[in-house]
Amino acid sequence: MVASIAATGFGLTALCIGEKRGFVPTAAARERVLTSLRFLWKKLPHHRGSSITGQHQHRGARLDSEVSSVDTAILLCGVLSCRQHFQHSEISQLAYEIFNRVDWTWLSEDTPLLPHG
Numbered sequence: 001m002v003a004s005i006a007a008t009g010f011g012l013t014a015l016c017i018g019e020k021r022g023f024v025p026t027a028a029a030r031e032r033v034l035t036s037l038r039f040l041w042k043k044l045p046h047h048r049g050s051s052i053t054g055q056h057q058h059r060g061a062r063l064d065s066e067v068s069s070v071d072t073a074i075l076l077c078g079v080l081s082c083r084q085h086f087q088h089s090e091i092s093q094l095a096y097e098i099f100n101r102v103d104w105t106w107l108s109e110d111t112p113l114l115p116h117g
Helices: 005-020 026-042 069-086 089-100 104-108
Strands: 002-004 054-056
Touching: 002 005, 005 026, 005 069, 026 069, 026 089, 069 089
Parallel strands: none
Antiparallel strands: 002 054
């Protein structure tokens, strides 16, 4: 089973929206976010902090995929949305760690922009 790292970012943002609109209880949404962020921090393979596009859905093992600056950025949007929305100490700490392990210099090598790919 393949899981998309970009879809994970969208899913994290959806949890914020679902909780705010009352579709997901706060405690359940927060626990889902914590489970996701713990997995991203401790188990998900990465290269210089950048996420691999395709991962095994349950194990997090890298599939035959490449590092993607765009997918990493989408994931980080979800991570940072959760940090802002939930205002929870562990969520904030994990989001900080995940965001700050990205080697932005390596990602953008010779351009001040975030390149695609």
